[in-house]
Every structure is written in structure tokens, then in C-alpha cells.
Amino acid sequence: MNLLRRTLPLLSCLLVLSCVTINIYFPAEEVRDAADRIVNEVWGDQKNAPATPQEKPQSFFRLFQVSEAYAAQDINVSTPEIRAIKASMKQRSTQLFPFLDSGHVGIAANGLLTVRTTEGLGLKDRGKVSQLVKQENNDRQRLYREIAIANGFSDKAGEVQTIFADSWRQQARSGWFIQTGDGWKKK
Numbered sequence: 001m002n003l004l005r006r007t008l009p010l011l012s013c014l015l016v017l018s019c020v021t022i023n024i025y026f027p028a029e030e031v032r033d034a035a036d037r038i039v040n041e042v043w044g045d046q047k048n049a050p051a052t053p054q055e056k057p058q059s060f061f062r063l064f065q066v067s068e069a070y071a072a073q074d075i076n077v078s079t080p081e082i083r084a085i086k087a088s089m090k091q092r093s094t095q096l097f098p099f100l101d102s103g104h105v106g107i108a109a110n111g112l113l114t115v116r117t118t119e120g121l122g123l124k125d126r127g128k129v130s131q132l133v134k135q136e137n138n139d140r141q142r143l144y145r146e147i148a149i150a151n152g153f154s155d156k157a158g159e160v161q162t163i164f165a166d167s168w169r170q171q172a173r174s175g176w177f178i179q180t181g182d183g184w185k186k187k
Contacts, residue, residue, distance in 0.1 A: 026153060026156055026159060027075060027151075028159070028163060030075045031075055031147070031159075031160055031163045032163050032166075032167070033075070034075040034077050034147070035160075035163050035164045035166075035167040036167050036171070037077070038077060038086060038143070038164075038167075039164070039167045039168055039171045040171065041086060041090065042086060042089045042090045042093055043093055043171060044093075075147070075151055076147075076150045076151055077147060077150070079146065079150045081142075081146050082143065082146050082147065082150065085139050085142055085143045085146065086143070088135075088139055089136065089139050089140070089143070092132060092135060092136055092139075095128075095132055096113070096132055096133075096136060099129050099132070100172075100173070100176045100177075101173070101175065101176070102120075103116060103117070103175075103176075103177050103186075104116060104117055104118065104119075104120075104121060104129055105129060105132075105133060105177075106176070106177030106178060106179060106184055107168050107169055107172055107176065107177070107178045107179065108179045109165065109179040109180065109181075110161065110162075110165055111140065111161060111162075111164050111165025111166075111167075111168045111169070112136075112137045112140060112141075112165075113133045113136050113137055114133065114179075115129055115130060115133055116177055116184065140161075140164070141157075141161070143164075144157045144158075144160040144161045144164060145157045147160050148160050169187075172187050173187070174187055175187065
């Protein structure tokens, strides 16, 4: 009994020091990194791609704090379906760039493309731009669904799209139109 009384406080102290909370969460940062890589791959290297944040060094006193551990998730973006979608988007991008450069097509707040205006376009180009935007948006939505499915959070395709929307807008070229809360703005 004496041994129990002496060791119980020590065991309690060790228990408190070793507490770790494990949270299973939607891996927003990992999806953001994947989105930046995919947008860069589809559009090619952009001068204004966001910088990768630096990790902060851990202090010695961090060892004695109660901390949280997150179940890190390596985002799978290389299934055959995802690779095929990315290849399709990359191939189409060279046809879309002139319409993005001219302002006929813009990047909406939801990250999808939209035909802003057909002014100055002939009938053939109007049909072409509409078809390109429709195909691109279909591929983007398929990509978001496939990433969500491949990573076990199939009900989160909308969140994947929101994260990708930021990447598409951030990596847009200077002079392209992007939709903000205040309407259409030239980047």
C-alpha cells in the first residue's frame, strides 16, 4: 500500500506530461500544397507562385508541454484518373491562355472559369471559348472529386474546390481577370 501511495503521484505526473491528443482532421494545408503543385503543373511555372513557408525550430521547453498530434495525411494526387485529368487540363491550357490574356475568360470566385465577354470574337471563337471553358470546368470538378475520393474524404470535394480556387486565383498571370467580392478585377 505504501508503494502505491508513493508511485501514484509519480505515475499521475508522467501521465499528464505524456498526454497527446490525436485529431483526425481535414488536411487543408496538405491539400493547399497539392493544389499549388497541380496548378503550377497545369499552367507551367508562374512567377508569382506562393513561397513555401519555413518550419519553425522547436524549443527545448516544448518537450514538457502537453501537445496535440495530428494524423498527418500524405495527399494522393497520382491515381491514373487524376493524372489523366491533369494531362487534359495541361493540354487545354495553351488554348485557354489567349482568352484569359484578352479578358474574354476570367477566373470566378469559386475557381471555375467563366466567359466574361464575347465582344470582339467571331462566331467560331465564341463557340470555341464556350467549349474550352465547359471542358475545363468539368475537368476541374472531376479533379476535386477524384482527389477527395483518393484520400478518403469523398464528402469534402467542396472544400477541395475552395482550396483550389485560391490557388487558381493566386497563380493567375498578371493581367488576367479574377472575381473578388467587389466584382471582376485585373490581377
